[in-house]
Amino acid sequence: MVEPRMKVQGLKAWFGSSIALRDIDLDIADKQVTAIIGPSGCGKSTFVRCLNRMHEVTPNARAEGKVLLDGKDIYDPAVNPVALRRYVGMVFQKPNPFPTMSIRENVLAGLTLLGTRAKDESGLVERSLRQAALWEEVRGGLDRPGVSLSGGQQQRLCIARALAMEPEVLLMDEPCSALDPIATAKVEELILELRRRYTIVIVTHNMQQAQRVADTTAFFYMGSLVEHAATTKIFGNPTERRTADYVSGRFG
Amino acid sequence: MSTEGASSYGDLPAVATDSPVGARNSMDRLYAPPALSERLIRAFLMFCAALSIGTTLGIIGVLFEETRAFFAQVPFSSFFGDTQWTPLFAEKHFGIWPLVGGTMLTTLIAMAVALPFGLTAAIYLSEFASATVRKWLKPALEILAGVPTVVYGYFALTMVTPLLQTLLPDLAAFNVLSAGLMMGIMILPVIASLSEDAIFAVPSSLREGALALGATKLSTVFRVVLPSAFSGIGAATILGVSRAIGETMIVAIAAGQQARLSLDPREGMQTMTAYIVQVSMGDTPTGTIEFHTIFAVGMMLFCMTMVLNLIAQHLRGRVLKGSL
Ligand SMILES: Nc1ncnc2c1ncn2[C@@H]1O[C@H](COP(=O)(O)OP(=O)(O)OP(=O)(O)O)[C@@H](O)[C@H]1O
Numbered sequence: 089m090v091e092p093r094m095k096v097q098g099l100k101a102w103f104g105s106s107i108a109l110r111d112i113d114l115d116i117a118d119k120q121v122t123a124i125i126g127p128s129g130c131g132k133s134t135f136v137r138c139l140n141r142m143h144e145v146t147p148n149a150r151a152e153g154k155v156l157l158d159g160k161d162i163y164d165p166a167v168n169p170v171a172l173r174r175y176v177g178m179v180f181q182k183p184n185p186f187p188t189m190s191i192r193e194n195v196l197a198g199l200t201l202l203g204t205r206a207k208d209e210s211g212l213v214e215r216s217l218r219q220a221a222l223w224e225e226v227r228g229g230l231d232r233p234g235v236s237l238s239g240g241q242q243q244r245l246c247i248a249r250a251l252a253m254e255p256e257v258l259l260m261d262e263p264c265s266a267l268d269p270i271a272t273a274k275v276e277e278l279i280l281e282l283r284r285r286y287t288i289v290i291v292t293h294n295m296q297q298a299q300r301v302a303d304t305t306a307f308f309y310m311g312s313l314v315e316h317a318a319t320t321k322i323f324g325n326p327t328e329r330r331t332a333d334y335v336s337g338r339f340g
Numbered sequence: 341m342s343t344e345g346a347s348s349y350g351d352l353p354a355v356a357t358d359s360p361v362g363a364r365n366s367m368d369r370l371y372a373p374p375a376l377s378e379r380l381i382r383a384f385l386m387f388c389a390a391l392s393i394g395t396t397l398g399i400i401g402v403l404f405e406e407t408r409a410f411f412a413q414v415p416f417s418s419f420f421g422d423t424q425w426t427p428l429f430a431e432k433h434f435g436i437w438p439l440v441g442g443t444m445l446t447t448l449i450a451m452a453v454a455l456p457f458g459l460t461a462a463i464y465l466s467e468f469a470s471a472t473v474r475k476w477l478k479p480a481l482e483i484l485a486g487v488p489t490v491v492y493g494y495f496a497l498t499m500v501t502p503l504l505q506t507l508l509p510d511l512a513a514f515n516v517l518s519a520g521l522m523m524g525i526m527i528l529p530v531i532a533s534l535s536e537d538a539i540f541a542v543p544s545s546l547r548e549g550a551l552a553l554g555a556t557k558l559s560t561v562f563r564v565v566l567p568s569a570f571s572g573i574g575a576a577t578i579l580g581v582s583r584a585i586g587e588t589m590i591v592a593i594a595a596g597q598q599a600r601l602s603l604d605p606r607e608g609m610q611t612m613t614a615y616i617v618q619v620s621m622g623d624t625p626t627g628t629i630e631f632h633t634i635f636a637v638g639m640m641l642f643c644m645t646m647v648l649n650l651i652a653q654h655l656r657g658r659v660l661k662g663s664l
């Protein structure tokens with residue numbers, strides 16, 4: 089058993105007075121891919137947004153419970169959420185490159201926003217873009233606007249932007265839902281590559297995608313965690329009836 | 341074909357009762373001409389549109405014609421080369437620069453007030469204010485924008501100038517400084533409101549993208565949100581400048597009526613608009629050169645605000661298209 093990188097204990101989350109997550113306990117293994125699946129509205133996005141404290145950015149949203157990163161509780165009042173987000177990076181469902189920045193500036197944006205600079209900027213840009221499997225396509229035009237890329241390229245640019253911060257954990261909320269099959273295959277290949285270095289949590293609606301990229305899969309239903317086990321077990325021989333129904337397409 | 345169409349059109353009420361969508365008769369109705377009421381309304385709307393365009397064209401036409409008459413008597417070189425503006429005096433000079441200078445100086449002072457405060461208010465309202473504060477402050481700003489400018493003018497003359505005179509003993513009774521300051525306060529809500537719209541329109545996915553990279557709120561606002569709203573803020577600024585240049589009441593009341601080419605805001609100066617008011621309200625007979633001057637000045641004003649509005653429109657178009 090690999091030692092968990094993050095441990096979620098009794099996590100609850102609310103939007104105003106309506107509860108979105110009820111008592112989640114989940115271990116996220118180091119240098120593995122954890123997939124989050126479940127029907128729309130079951131709290132997948134809310135869950136990953138609690139892992140880098142982005143949930144509380146939404147007005148009136150709050151969370152309670154413990155989320156340990158390397159044994160330290162990120163919900164400890166002494167923790168600065170802004171600093172935390174450097175260690176827990178995030179890629180969103182819709183690609184969101186910064187429209188006023190070039191490709192290069194987008195990759196370096198995390199540092200620029202912190203008011204610092206890398207020692208070797210071009211090295212960092214190249215390394216991050218290579219890791220995001222975008223380097224070969226953009227190496228000739230790093231000064232083009234980031235938004236001039238195709239949707240799939242934009243998403244890989246956003247991945248490169250997150251990787252440039254060298255996070256410990258990378259959260260991906262449906263990173264392929266706006267992409268065509270070819271771009272999706274590229275991102276999946278990339279996830280398998282990144283898995284050697286990063287701890288990854290990926291939300292997906294695509295059962296095949298979960299089976300292709302994830303080591304373990306967690307099934308959420310109506311704000312609760314129903315089952316978390318090895319991906320082969322979830323899709324082959326789940327313990328819970330509801331999991332079996334969902335992965336076989338009988339509901340959701 | 342048209343008679344057939346007309347007859348099926350006549351049948352319509354009977355059809356409509358047993359088939360609300362008129363599906364059975366729909367192929368006949370392919371050839372029905374538009375209803376008479378629709379054609380009448382269309383004609384009426386076209387007439388209204390033509391009327392307003394026609395009126396505008398007419399005004400511009402008169403402006404051109406009178407301006408041409410003015411330049412038939414006064415050469416371009418003295419209009420743009422002379423540094424004195426004294427058409428109402430015995431010794432006449434027709435150099436536009438004192439009026440342009442007065443206008444520019446008041447505008448500059450106004451923008452120095454309106455831009456920083458308006459932009460700060462916009463940033464606060466869209467990024468930092470709670471929903472309740474926003475709910476109260478935004479309408480309050482819009483009320484401020486509805487205060488008649490003549491009120492601002494009197495306020496400048498009777499309150500701001502005496503107050504400033506305690507600090508600046510050399511301040512003239514009519515001066516550019518108080519007029520400009522008051523004008524800035526007048527324009528502030530325009531800039532704040534338009535900039536707020538532009539900042540608010542920046543997609544929240546960009547803010548979240550920045551925050552998720554570990555950026556602070558402040559750095560997110562200044563390095564991601566504001567640059568993305570740049571076109572909209574630029575448009576708001578230019579519209580503000582255009583309002584300042586065209587503003588009449590405040591300067592006519594508080595800035596004085598002496599066309600003077602100077603950079604000292606403590607003095608009184610005349611703006612282009614204030615000059616037009618002075619001549620229009622005086623007893624200058626039509627057809628004289630003095631009378632023609634107001635059209636030349638008006639033309640100058642028109643060209644300046646026109647260029648500014650075109651730039652602003654271009655910028656706003658970019659905002660709407662989302663190309664930033
Ligand atoms: N900004 C918000 N304000 C109020 N309620 C919200 C907000 N965002 C999400 N919710 C609610 O919280 C619950 C969980 O939403 P969440 O976005 O986490 O679902 P999800 O599993 O990611 O769904 P999807 O697969 O559609 O992305 C839903 O019931 C949703 O209606």
Ligand SMILES: [Mg+2]
Nearest residue numbers: 132133134261
């Ligand atoms: Mg979601």
